[in-house]
Amino acid sequence: MALSIEDIKKVAHLARIEVSDSDAAATLTKLTGILGLIEQMQAVDTSGIEPMSHSQELSQRLRDDVVTKTNLRDEFQKNAPVLGNGSTEQAVAGGLYLVPKVIE
Amino acid sequence: MINNSLKQLGDMLQAKTISSVELTQSFLARISQYNPSINAYISLDESKTLAQAKAADARIAAGNAAPLTGIPIAQKDIFCAKDWRTTCGSKMLANFISPYDAHIISQFDAVGAVNLGKTNMDEFAMGSSNETSYFGGVKNPWSYDRVPGGSSGGSAAAVAARLCAAATGTDTGGSIRQPASLCGLTGLKPTYGVVSRFGMIAFASSLDQAGPMAKSAEDCALMMNVMAGFDERDSTSLNRAKEDYTKDLNKPLAGLKVGLPKEFFAEGLDASVGKVIETAIEEYKKLGAEIVEISLPNTGLSIPVYYVLAPAEASSNLSRYDGVRYGHRAAEYTDLMDMYCKSRAEGFGAEVKRRILIGTYVLSAGYYDAYYLKAQQIRRLIAQDFVEAFNKCDVIMGPAAPSTAFKAGEKVDDPVAMYLQDIYTISTNLAGLPGMSVPAGFAQSDDGKSLPVGLQIIGNYFDEARMLNVAHQYQQVTDWHVQTPNLDKSEGKA
Numbered sequence: 320m321a322l323s324i325e326d327i328k329k330v331a332h333l334a335r336i337e338v339s340d341s342d343a344a345a346t347l348t349k350l351t352g353i354l355g356l357i358e359q360m361q362a363v364d365t366s367g368i369e370p371m372s373h374s375q376e377l378s379q380r381l382r383d384d385v386v387t388k389t390n391l392r393d394e395f396q397k398n399a400p401v402l403g404n405g406s407t408e409q410a411v412a413g414g415l416y417l418v419p420k421v422i423e
Numbered sequence: 424m425i426n427n428s429l430k431q432l433g434d435m436l437q438a439k440t441i442s443s444v445e446l447t448q449s450f451l452a453r454i455s456q457y458n459p460s461i462n463a464y465i466s467l468d469e470s471k472t473l474a475q476a477k478a479a480d481a482r483i484a485a486g487n488a489a490p491l492t493g494i495p496i497a498q499k500d501i502f503c504a505k506d507w508r509t510t511c512g513s514k515m516l517a518n519f520i521s522p523y524d525a526h527i528i529s530q531f532d533a534v535g536a537v538n539l540g541k542t543n544m545d546e547f548a549m550g551s552s553n554e555t556s557y558f559g560g561v562k563n564p565w566s567y568d569r570v571p572g573g574s575s576g577g578s579a580a581a582v583a584a585r586l587c588a589a590a591t592g593t594d595t596g597g598s599i600r601q602p603a604s605l606c607g608l609t610g611l612k613p614t615y616g617v618v619s620r621f622g623m624i625a626f627a628s629s630l631d632q633a634g635p636m637a638k639s640a641e642d643c644a645l646m647m648n649v650m651a652g653f654d655e656r657d658s659t660s661l662n663r664a665k666e667d668y669t670k671d672l673n674k675p676l677a678g679l680k681v682g683l684p685k686e687f688f689a690e691g692l693d694a695s696v697g698k699v700i701e702t703a704i705e706e707y708k709k710l711g712a713e714i715v716e717i718s719l720p721n722t723g724l725s726i727p728v729y730y731v732l733a734p735a736e737a738s739s740n741l742s743r744y745d746g747v748r749y750g751h752r753a754a755e756y757t758d759l760m761d762m763y764c765k766s767r768a769e770g771f772g773a774e775v776k777r778r779i780l781i782g783t784y785v786l787s788a789g790y791y792d793a794y795y796l797k798a799q800q801i802r803r804l805i806a807q808d809f810v811e812a813f814n815k816c817d818v819i820m821g822p823a824a825p826s827t828a829f830k831a832g833e834k835v836d837d838p839v840a841m842y843l844q845d846i847y848t849i850s851t852n853l854a855g856l857p858g859m860s861v862p863a864g865f866a867q868s869d870d871g872k873s874l875p876v877g878l879q880i881i882g883n884y885f886d887e888a889r890m891l892n893v894a895h896q897y898q899q900v901t902d903w904h905v906q907t908p909n910l911d912k913s914e915g916k917a
Contacts, residue, residue, distance in 0.1 A: 327780070334738060334783040335745070336776055337764035349777055350784075352839050357785075359727045360797050363804070370799030371806060373629045374615045374855020379658055394522040400752035403762075416748050419759045 322351055425585040429642045436493040443493030447476040447537050450495045454586050457910055463581040465500045465558045466508045466541040475537045482535045490645055492535035497587035499578050500541035503622040504528045511624045512546040512556040515750045515770035525622025526654045534649055539587050543577030546772045548598055548626045550574050551844040554835050555774040564908040566872045569828035572602030578636045579606040589637040589646055595630045596729050597848030603636055603860040604823035604877025610636040611643045614884050615855035616661035619654035627736035630852045639904050640894035644668040671892040677711030682816030686722040687847055693826045695866035699876040700822050703863040715816045719808045724801050725850040726842055731785050731798035738782025806854040818893055819881040822847055823860035827874035857882045861894045862903040
């Protein structure tokens with residue numbers, strides 16, 4: 320089935336990636352080629368075949384419910400991005416991360 | 424010295440005919456001479472590297488050296504290493520300083536190996552030519568107009584150019600074996616779950632596996648002794664008894680059953696590569712191997728299946744890069760949604776974005792059954808092909824890649840042509856099996872260049888020691904793995 324520019328924009332929105340109109344057109348061409356490759360699968364009869372999600376068909380291991388990690392907040396916050404919108408400060412304050420206001 | 428095996432280097436260090444500082448400095452000097460043109464390394468940190476070399480010398484002096492103590496190893500920049508910049512080849516992580524060590528980095532630290540630097544790679548390991556790296560492409564040491572393969576292209580070029588003693592790589596669809604083939608070195612992707620993925624930046628978690636890239640099978644075995652092992656921090660790490668991967672190296676091959684899948688020698692394989700592989704198979708016959716014809720009928724479907732499953736997993740794994748806590752954040756944005764969308768649009772390169780979009784598409788409502796579930800069903804058929812094949816043979820052999828190294832830029836605008844580079848490697852990742860590439864000779868390119876060809880060896884689950892034995896015995900009777908490129912000639916100098 321054929322992809323449209325609208326499909327590209329919808330998927331890009333779901334993936335939270337901004338696309339310009341010209342990017343969307345170029346992406347459409349490439350993705351159409353890749354989906355053409357993927358379409359080869361449709362010729363295979365897979366009725367009754369159990370899907371394989373992983374090469375290890377084991378259940379997940381459980382660990383003891385004990386504290387195993389130390390608090391590395393200060394260490395982790397050294398990698399915080401620059402705030403932006405004119406500020407060159409890191410996007411942190413009082414041990415928290417700063418993002419645009421989401422609740423009015 | 425740069426051509427010595429890890430065993431020889433270890434013996435020299437322990438006999439104190441050379442110090443780790445001297446050995447490390449000699450590699451650093453080669454790196455400053457050749458890396459500006461090859462671009463195999465993204466990050467170097469001479470002071471951290473030399474501090475580790477000094478510590479290794481002290482450990483050797485104290486008499487408690489391990490086989491790799493003091494040996495300079497290059498680490499693919501997908502592995503987090505504490506206080507090292509760790510970029511995964513992306514603008515998204517261009518300023519990320521890792522606050523912790525990946526499991527394999529701490530394993531190398533524990534034996535006193537020296538971290539020589541972080542090697543270049545395709546962005547988030549998505550590519551087969553190293554051209555998607557934000558830090559620029561890598562040149563193939565055999566011919567600078569060619570790509571080294573990918574995604575572990577920097578590690579492959581560093582080993583081939585002798586800019587390290589050995590290197591690490593990761594392989595999701597062929598990213599160790601294809602560059603090993605294109606650069607003429609020995610590379611091993613272990614069975615899924617043998618090497619911990621903790622601290623290895625995720626691409627497609629059900630397929631990603633780390634392994635060694637080195638000058639020989641023996642060197643790979645010594646690297647595996649450090650890298651493999653249970654780690655509770657990776658939920659898919661397998662709790663198996665510790666294994667010595669050198670233990671079977673010297674076993675004779677008489678009676679070994681080698682399966683040749685007819686699908687690996689069909690249309691799509693360069694004739695010149697096929698000829699080299701056939702010659703290598705003849706060599707195995709001389710070593711006493713018995714050849715069995717086998718079939719892996721679903722090989723052709725491995726690429727479509729992979730390009731559903733790997734992007735689906737990637738779209739989920741890469742959703743963590745949102746510009747909030749680390750990684751790239753856009754300089755200008757209006758609200759939170761705009762911040763996410765701009766940060767991701769700017770931080771990711773074109774191929775990574777394509778794969779996120781494909782993954783998001785195949786997982787989106789209405790397409791899940793037709794793509795994702797269908798791919799998982801065919802994945803089972805591909806895995807079953809191998810189960811049947813291994814009823815008839817001990818190892819499977821064929822080419823690692825359909826061609827020798829191609830020219831930079833040749834496939835960059837055609838993702839589908841690029842994806843076909845991994846036609847012989849992807850199916851083992853889908854099945855979770857171990858695979859190797861071993862130098863098997865050279866093929867002439869159209870413009871008269873002599874370029875390396877890799878023989879792929881695929882083993883059954885947990886059969887790495889046998890595969891290393893199979894490769895090592897071949898390397899006792901051939902000298903393809905000790906050939907080295909003339910870097911000054913590759914560059915085009917007289």
